Amino acid sequence: MHVLILGGDGFCGWPTALHLSDRGHEVTIVDNLSRRAIDIELEAESVTPIRPIGERLRVWREVSGRDIGFVRLDLATEYERLAALLTDLRPDAVVHFAEQRAAPYSMRSVPAKRYTVDNNVRATHNLLVALVASGTDAALVHLGTMGVYGYGWSGSAPIPEGYLTVKVPTPDGDLERRILHPAHPGSVYHLTKTLDQLMFSFYAANDGLRITDLHQGIVWGTQTAQTVRDERLVNRFDYDGDYGTVLNRFLAQAAVGHPLTVHGTGGQTRAFIHLQDTVRCIEIALANPPAAGDRPKVFNQVTETHRVRDLAKLVSSLTGVATAHLPNPRKEAIENELRVSNDQFLALGLKPTSLSEGLLDECTNIAGRYRSRIDPRRIIARSVWRPGMETADDLLTDLPDAPPSRIA
Amino acid sequence: MHVLILGGDGFCGWPTALHLSDRGHEVTIVDNLSRRAIDIELEAESVTPIRPIGERLRVWREVSGRDIGFVRLDLATEYERLAALLTDLRPDAVVHFAEQRAAPYSMRSVPAKRYTVDNNVRATHNLLVALVASGTDAALVHLGTMGVYGYGWSGSAPIPEGYLTVKVPTPDGDLERRILHPAHPGSVYHLTKTLDQLMFSFYAANDGLRITDLHQGIVWGTQTAQTVRDERLVNRFDYDGDYGTVLNRFLAQAAVGHPLTVHGTGGQTRAFIHLQDTVRCIEIALANPPAAGDRPKVFNQVTETHRVRDLAKLVSSLTGVATAHLPNPRKEAIENELRVSNDQFLALGLKPTSLSEGLLDECTNIAGRYRSRIDPRRIIARSVWRPGMETADDLLTDLPDAPPSRIA
Numbered sequence: 001m002h003v004l005i006l007g008g009d010g011f012c013g014w015p016t017a018l019h020l021s022d023r024g025h026e027v028t029i030v031d032n033l034s035r036r037a038i039d040i041e042l043e044a045e046s047v048t049p050i051r052p053i054g055e056r057l058r059v060w061r062e063v064s065g066r067d068i069g070f071v072r073l074d075l076a077t078e079y080e081r082l083a084a085l086l087t088d089l090r091p092d093a094v095v096h097f098a099e100q101r102a103a104p105y106s107m108r109s110v111p112a113k114r115y116t117v118d119n120n121v122r123a124t125h126n127l128l129v130a131l132v133a134s135g136t137d138a139a140l141v142h143l144g145t146m147g148v149y150g151y152g153w154s155g156s157a158p159i160p161e162g163y164l165t166v167k168v169p170t171p172d173g174d175l176e177r178r179i180l181h182p183a184h185p186g187s188v189y190h191l192t193k194t195l196d197q198l199m200f201s202f203y204a205a206n207d208g209l210r211i212t213d214l215h216q217g218i219v220w221g222t223q224t225a226q227t228v229r230d231e232r233l234v235n236r237f238d239y240d241g242d243y244g245t246v247l248n249r250f251l252a253q254a255a256v257g258h259p260l261t262v263h264g265t266g267g268q269t270r271a272f273i274h275l276q277d278t279v280r281c282i283e284i285a286l287a288n289p290p291a292a293g294d295r296p297k298v299f300n301q302v303t304e305t306h307r308v309r310d311l312a313k314l315v316s317s318l319t320g321v322a323t324a325h326l327p328n329p330r331k332e333a334i335e336n337e338l339r340v341s342n343d344q345f346l347a348l349g350l351k352p353t354s355l356s357e358g359l360l361d362e363c364t365n366i367a368g369r370y371r372s373r374i375d376p377r378r379i380i381a382r383s384v385w386r387p388g389m390e391t392a393d394d395l396l397t398d399l400p401d402a403p404p405s406r407i408a
Numbered sequence: 409m410h411v412l413i414l415g416g417d418g419f420c421g422w423p424t425a426l427h428l429s430d431r432g433h434e435v436t437i438v439d440n441l442s443r444r445a446i447d448i449e450l451e452a453e454s455v456t457p458i459r460p461i462g463e464r465l466r467v468w469r470e471v472s473g474r475d476i477g478f479v480r481l482d483l484a485t486e487y488e489r490l491a492a493l494l495t496d497l498r499p500d501a502v503v504h505f506a507e508q509r510a511a512p513y514s515m516r517s518v519p520a521k522r523y524t525v526d527n528n529v530r531a532t533h534n535l536l537v538a539l540v541a542s543g544t545d546a547a548l549v550h551l552g553t554m555g556v557y558g559y560g561w562s563g564s565a566p567i568p569e570g571y572l573t574v575k576v577p578t579p580d581g582d583l584e585r586r587i588l589h590p591a592h593p594g595s596v597y598h599l600t601k602t603l604d605q606l607m608f609s610f611y612a613a614n615d616g617l618r619i620t621d622l623h624q625g626i627v628w629g630t631q632t633a634q635t636v637r638d639e640r641l642v643n644r645f646d647y648d649g650d651y652g653t654v655l656n657r658f659l660a661q662a663a664v665g666h667p668l669t670v671h672g673t674g675g676q677t678r679a680f681i682h683l684q685d686t687v688r689c690i691e692i693a694l695a696n697p698p699a700a701g702d703r704p705k706v707f708n709q710v711t712e713t714h715r716v717r718d719l720a721k722l723v724s725s726l727t728g729v730a731t732a733h734l735p736n737p738r739k740e741a742i743e744n745e746l747r748v749s750n751d752q753f754l755a756l757g758l759k760p761t762s763l764s765e766g767l768l769d770e771c772t773n774i775a776g777r778y779r780s781r782i783d784p785r786r787i788i789a790r791s792v793w794r795p796g797m798e799t800a801d802d803l804l805t806d807l808p809d810a811p812p813s814r815i816a
Contacts, residue, residue, distance in 0.1 A: 079518075079522060083518075110487075110491075110537055110541050113537050114487060114534065114537060117529065117530070117533045117607075118533075121525065121529050121603070122525070122526055125521075125522065125526075126522065129518055129521050129522055133518050153585070154578060154583070155576070155578045155580060155583045156578050156579050156580050157578035157579060157583075165577065166575060166576055166585075166587075167575040167577070167582070168562055168563070168572065168574055169565070169573065169574075169575070170562060170563045170564050171564050171565060174575070175562070175563045177561070179574075179590045180590060180591075182585070182587045182588060183588075183606055185606070185610055188610070191607065191610045194606050195529070195603045195606060195607075198591055198593070198599060198602050198603060198606070199525075199599065199603075201591075202593055202596070202599045205739075206739055206793060206794060207794060331613075331614055385614060386614060386615060
């Protein structure tokens with residue numbers, strides 16, 4: 001199968017490209033390298049020393065004997081080249097990671113809000129139009145987010161996979177309807193994924209496109225069976241306040257001896273998945289597309305849920321670094337429960353990697369090993385959801401138990 | 409009250425600007441004149457001889473003694489100018505009509521699909537971001553569409569105003585939830601209005617913007633109490649296959665003696681409202697904004713429903729022109745029922761103008777009076793929802809009862 005990986009130089013895209021190549025698929029990466037440009041903008045590099053895409057591909061050829069193609073292309077602004085590429089390559093499948101994917105980044109400024117919407121909506125819509133116009137009969141797999149559902153909306157019921165059965169009262173009694181789960185995005189980034197969903201529904205219904213949307217939790221873990229085969233294949237590890245996930249923040253802070261900064265009470269419960277499971281899920285989704293004419297298939301791509309303060313405790317117990325609480329820059333519930341259905345992937349053979357198995361490896365072989373590359377001033381989340389939610393600077397510099405000499 | 413009318417040179421925008429000016433409000437029109445550019449692209453002008461915006465405003469000053477401001481600005485691409493305008497003018501309210509608004513146009517080609525999404529999403533998102541960034545505390549009223557709801561989805565229950573109460577089954581029994589009505593857009597244009605809704609929900613929740621979304625039916629009628637005061641104030645009447653509504657198509661066909669072309673069985677039921685009622689609804693919505701922190705307020709801006717074949721019969725009975733059936737270029741149900749709740753506007757004092765009262769005036773004083781400006785070749789709908797739905801040319805030229813001499 002020939003698979004295009006849009007955004008194949010990014011955090012999920014790169015290991016997915018290697019995984020599918022390793023399984024014998026023909027792989028072409030399409031990427032505008034925008035994530036590397038944002039590193040420069042934010043003055044914060046991946047903790048792991050990722051190599052340029054050309055070197056990555058040369059090394060992969062050396063270690064695997066397999067070629068991966070690369071096309072530098074901006075989906076949002078180069079429609080004609082995209083349509084020509086589809087016509088030329090006739091891929092069997094397209095995996096779409098090519099969106100700005102950080103919630104804090106999407107809230108940090110006017111340009112970042114506008115870029116997130118303009119880039120993500122246009123990239124997705126251009127892709128859908130180009131698939132139709134070029135007559136490409138490819139299965140499309142898109143990376144969504146658990147953040148489309150919101151938290152605590154469905155009471156004690158687990159969050160279903162994309163669709164929700166509801167009863168609609170009418171004069172003739174209740175009608176049962178299966179609806180797209182109501183959208184409750186918590187940031188401009190999450191908002192774009194809810195917009196994507198509606199575009200997918202329309203193009204599936206109107207044009208028969210075969211689309212799968214994967215509502216992924218927070219990905220943890222840096223490496224996969226392929227990226228560890230040579231250090232020059234290493235995957236990104238983001239630790240900065242915008243792109244670093246909560247777990248990466250804790251790992252980076254522990255590595256430099258800075259207290260683990262918990263937002264609010266840390267009572268937020270979030271869903272997680274290991275990167276190795278992510279690439280397996282993509283493979284499973286590619287093998288099980290919906291039929292033409294079906295509504296988009298939705299999987300919840302998560303394997304476990306954790307409360308943020310429990311994660312902090314876990315990292316603290318592995319590293320001996322204390323925790324500290326900061327005001328929450330996000331507009332969200334202080335505490336929430338979270339139950340998520342992920343039956344489809346389990347039924348299709350996914351064997352999850354648990355956080356308790358893999359976390360020590362992240363502490364030691366990633367954050368610990370490369371800690372000299374961490375700039376402690378970049379770790380704290382600075383983007384705020386509304387003006388007035390900024391964390392006072394004295395809270396950041398006067399944290400309890402902080403060893404000042406290592407905080408620079 | 410100072411009101412910005414975004415898209416104030418357009419079909420609904422222009423009469424709204426005059427109506428609000430006439431009521432004593434300070435009005436500034438913001439428009440990029442894109443609708444006039446599309447006239448050139450489609451080679452089909454308004455049947456009524458609309459005047460340039462500068463002349464329109466001069467004449468309005470002559471007949472009313474009132475000034476309306478005008479700023480030529482593209483919302484989708486000139487963010488900085490928009491933000492500066494809001495900071496400068498500090499409007500009390502913003503009415504947002506500035507979107508590509510024709511469903512057939514949005515389906516006609518790759519560029520038209522892309523333009524509709526890029527323009528409409530960016531215009532709306534830029535506006536929301538600019539309102540927040542400039543600290544403008546203005547009530548925002550947006551023109552949505554009844555097309556966000558789909559047809560026949562809620563059985564015998566009338567379509568509610570924006571939100572729907574549903575029961576969500578959980579292990580602890582049914583939870584009652586009031587959700588945004590599930591989206592069922594029938595075209596790329598309608599899709600953009602469903603995307604707008606999600607953006608409105610997010611910015612109302614995160615930033616406290618006060619937003620009203622008006623889900624309007626098909627607007628009929630060309631003139632209002634203000635536009636009739638001088639022929640140079642006349643409003644647009646679109647009759648071409650893309651921008652002309654079904655009723656305008658029948659009126660234009662009747663005026664030139666061409667059979668009224670009904671798509672499919674004509675069993676589609678649609679919601680309608682007279683333009684005079686539209687401008688009153690806008691005024692009512694401006695006077696009744698939601699509070700900051702509330703979810704967007706949604707009104708159904710419709711006053712009556714009609715089946716398409718009944719409309720054809722009505723026009724036929726007024727004009728003596730026969731009807732003809734063509735294959736439907738749209739992907740939609742052959743027949744549908746439609747019941748719509750519009751209680752809010754009625755409770756706030758709207759007195760609807762009925763089709764039976766006003767239609768003859770449209771036949772005589774608009775389509776009939778200006779019939780020499782109608783190019784019969786432009787009337788037929790050519791945009792198709794999917795390849796293969798094109799109407800064969802022989803069906804168009806070989807219609808029963810067509811008087812060939814007048815079809816050019």
